[in-house]
Amino acid sequence: MLESSLESIRIDKWLWTARFFKTRSLASEAVAGGKIHVDKQRVKPSKDIKIGAKLSIHKDGAEWLITIAGIAKQRVSAKEAALLYEESVESLEKRQKQVEIRREERQFLGFRKPEHKPNKKNRELIHQFKRAD
Numbered sequence: 001m002l003e004s005s006l007e008s009i010r011i012d013k014w015l016w017t018a019r020f021f022k023t024r025s026l027a028s029e030a031v032a033g034g035k036i037h038v039d040k041q042r043v044k045p046s047k048d049i050k051i052g053a054k055l056s057i058h059k060d061g062a063e064w065l066i067t068i069a070g071i072a073k074q075r076v077s078a079k080e081a082a083l084l085y086e087e088s089v090e091s092l093e094k095r096q097k098q099v100e101i102r103r104e105e106r107q108f109l110g111f112r113k114p115e116h117k118p119n120k121k122n123r124e125l126i127h128q129f130k131r132a133d
Contacts, residue, residue, distance in 0.1 A: 006071040008048040011038065011055075017072045019081040020057060020064075035059060055085075062098055065091035 009017075015027035015036065028045040030036055037056040038049060049055075049068060057064040066085040076084075118126060 006073065008050045009071050010045065011036065011043060011047045011049050012045040014049055014068070014071065014084075015057075017075050017081070018084045019075070019078060020059065030057075030059065062095050063091065064095070 012024055012028040012031055015021050015030070016024040021027040021030065031043060031045040031047075034042050035058045036043070038047060039054050040056070051068050051071060053068045055064070055066050055068065057066065065088045067088075068084065069086050070084040072080070072084060075081075
């Protein structure tokens, strides 16, 4: 599915095809908001990027430092998407440390996943509580 005939693609479309964002509009908002840098430069969502460009992606408190290795016309599977870029070793190690720290913080603070979603009655009670000032 990787296309070698494509020389360049819009950055927002590439971020979507490489599965960094669920929708293209989310990718576009991230680029416009300064969360994505190409070769250490802030860019617009319409910026065309080529293979070999270096990206810095800030998302959900994590940072990816990657080099574009491929371009796809359409959104591809997660396995194929992983082939579209190469992440630096430092970036990978830093993200793994951040995940470990967050996991330890959750355990320390006693965070538990809720057993179930609130039903209609519980949601109404929550809304009433929030409205009460």
